[in-house]
Amino acid sequence: MTMEKTNVPERWEPRIIGFLCYWCSYTGADSAGTARMKYPPNVDVIKVMCSGRIDPELITTAFANGADGVLVAGCHIGDCHYMEGNFKTMARMPLMRRILEDLGIEPERFEHQWISAAEGEKFVKTVTSITENVRKLGPLNWPKLMKERGVGHGMDLEPWGD
């Protein structure tokens, strides 16, 4: 059998940025690892001290720089190590979801969950579901989209009168 060269593009894998709070969700992810649970490797985890420190600006930065999805996870309400931090997350994330929807980003690309240090299983479930949802939607590729329609457009135009 001869091997034929095909033009099949390199397999695309969803790239998801996960912001996890140090005290609960990151430890939850750790416990999933310690228990040898299997989950897709598509979430790049960024550890933050508290989910209340996740400025909505970070979410738009992630999408604008090419993330296909964003996961935000923190302690359950009432469990915050800093008492009030996740109350801010609780209000910010639904508002952020509305903003993203208005900008045409599918709601499945943005996930917000409360994951405690003991909930390794919930972490696995969340990561699996967002990865599968994003895989179904396909790449978002915001930098390419913006390049196609805007910044840098017509850069080769000559100044008037030349």
Next chain:
Amino acid sequence: MTQKGNGEPVNKLKVGMYWAASCGGCDISLLEIGPHILELIQIADIAFWPCAADFKYKHVAAYPDGYMDVCFFNGGIRSNEQERIARLLRKKSKSLISYGECAVDGGIPSLANLKTREEIFDAAYYHNPSIDNPNGIEPQEITEIEFGELEIPSFYRHVLRLKDIVHVDYEIPGCPPQADRVWEAIGAVTGGAVPLKNDMVKVACFDKSVCDECPLEKKLEKIKGFKRPHEARPEPDWCLLEQGFICMGPATRSGCGALCIKGGLPCRGCYGPSGKVEDQGTAMVSAIASILDARDEETAKKLIDQIVDPVGTFYRFSMSASHLKGSKQ
């Protein structure tokens, strides 16, 4: 500066002003400096100002490079004509200044980034209560007539800032920029206090947020429900955001002197994002969500659902400067 026999300086500054995708208010706002305009024409000649004097593009093209000392450019870039003029003016000016919010951050025209070109044309030429277009006529870039071809500028999908196209020396934000600040900035340039060449330095404004200039008092109360300006009369001397009016103050650059708030209206965010903020809308999400009177997710969601058009409100003046810059469609 040498003087002529009649006391007029010989080597007067050459000043230009151009409008692109803007409403024309910036040109008018320059006149708002009042009697100072007489001082300005003492020291400067107008070399290009389509709104006020009859200049053609070919006149500007005939100037030697760097002929104009200062050129104020207002409006965003949304057609190839505007882009070409931006490049031309960059070449012919020693100092190119983004004047007004449209040139600096996209301004209100950049809200069109949320819609496609087709949707905009549909609203402008077909489905609109004030439009009667039974033959479905819309402007074409090239039209054949018996004498040849007519060409009009092509319309971009996206409103760009001036700095997306060319290098900008200074930026004067605001919709429109406040006259006192503008006069200070002009004085700094013409008096030689600042160099003509610079790297997108924001002038005629401050780094802090509008809250810094706001005279109203914060009572540290949480938002119990949202109101729109036409729905209720605000209580005097109390932070409008805490009263439930969406005031963009916390996310907006100061320099205006909190004019709207002193007039009883919430801040609309016309000076763009404040100094350390990159994205005005998400800064506002952060600010509003932090002071909601909600202790559980359901209450928070109910309160948030009362906000009408969050994207249009939070990014009213800065869509082109935001991280995502527009919608996906």
